[in-house]
Amino acid sequence: MRIDLHTHSTASDGTDTPAELVRAAAAQGLDVVALTDHDTTRGHAEALTALPEGLTLVTGAELSCRVDGMGVHMLAYLFDPDEPEFARERELVRDDRVPRARAMVDRLRGLGVPVTWERVAAIAGDGSVGRPHVAEALVELGVVPDVSGAFTQEWLADGGRAHVEKHELDPFTAVRLVKAAGGVAVLAHPGAAKRGRTLPDAMLAELAAGGLDGVEVDHMDHDEHARARLRGLARELGLLTTGSSDYHGSRKTCRLGEFTTDPEIYGEITRRATGAFPVPGTGGRP
Template sequence: MRIDLHTHSNASDGTDSPAELVRNAAAAGLDVVALTDHDTTRGYADAIAALPEGLTLVTGAELSCRLDGISMHMLAYLFDPEEPELLAERELVRDDRVPRAQQMVARLNALDVPVTWEQVQRIAGNGSVGRPHIASALVELGVVASVDEAFTTDWLADGGRVFVEKHETDPFEAIRLIKGAGGVAVFAHPAAAKRGRTVPESAIAELAAAGLDGIEVDHMDHDRPTRERLRALAGELGLLTTGSSDYHGSRKTCVLGEYTTDPEVYGEITRRATGAFPVPGTGGA
């Protein structure tokens, strides 16, 4: 059983539509895929409508969080998307994305980079605008060779020349909100140091004490020693360990099913969740 619990569609910063994503997941030989767009659930309906027979969809989201000035992401699985507290927080984070992106475009213009807001809007389409869309604009203009190259301190990385902070949820509050909506909380790529500063292991222990369910261990941004260290830490703290591709379509090099989650861990996630249930495919559209 092949299970990928972290993917993105163009409802946020992926390039596949939700329907394309689930069809591609089935073609990649996955049995279960989670749709975890940034701070939004807008892709659910289209993904469910197109869900191929034999593929199960786990509904979720990746919540933008910040702890002691360090950006981090919390994967929320199988929560009730209409629960009012978590819905209000997602909307607050999502609504702050537009003025933040506009400020980053202005900073690029001040550096004589001719990115326009219209260009970024075109790339984002109906998705929640974010740094990857601005990075794609820089690639289009030939300023950088790849999206990854845009995420350096020269450009868009945390603390970079054009970086602008946005509203992000306190992770302890995120856990409370996810649990209140019947969901399961997993800390995404906790040791992805190439993305910027990471929270210390002491903070992960505090999050575990506050109800964190698991940590994403098998991920492209974790090398083997890091994965081994995180797996040992999860064992000490009684946390679940997941594996995922963090697929973004053509925007990143990761591929569906590159890393996967153990079926027993998936079963435990579904047992803990009370806000929603996995959706089995019935043939799709």
């Protein structure tokens, strides 16, 4: 059983529509895929309508969080999307994305980069605009060789010359909101040091005490040392460990199913969730 619990569509910063994503997941031989767009559930309906027979969809979102000036991402699975407090917080985060992206464009222009808001908005399309869309505009202009090259201190990384902060959840609040909405909370790529500062072990322990369910261990941004360390820490703290592709379509080099989650761990995630349930495919029929 092949299970990928972290993917993105055009509802946020992926390049596949939700329908294209679930069809691609089935073609890659996945049995379960989670759609976890940034701070939004907007792609779920389309994915469910197009869900191929034999593929199960886990609904979710990747939440933008910040603590002590450090960016943290939280994967939320199988929560009730209509729970009022959680829905309000996701909306606040989404609403701040446009002014933030505009401010990054302004900073880049101040650095001599001829990027335009119109082009960034066109790249984002109907998705929730974010740094990857600004990064793609930089690639088009030849400023950086690829999207990853834009996430440096020179450009868009946390604390970088063109970085602008946005409204983000405290991760402890995020865990509380996810759990209150009947969901399961898993910390995304916590050992991705190349993205910037990583969460201290002591804070991970505090999150575990506060209800965090698990950590994403097998991820393209974790080397073998980071995976072994996180697996050991998760064992000490009683946390679940997941593996995922963090698929973004052509925007990143990762492939669907590049890393997967153990079926027993997936089973425990589904047992813990009360806000929503995995949906088996019906062959693309609503």
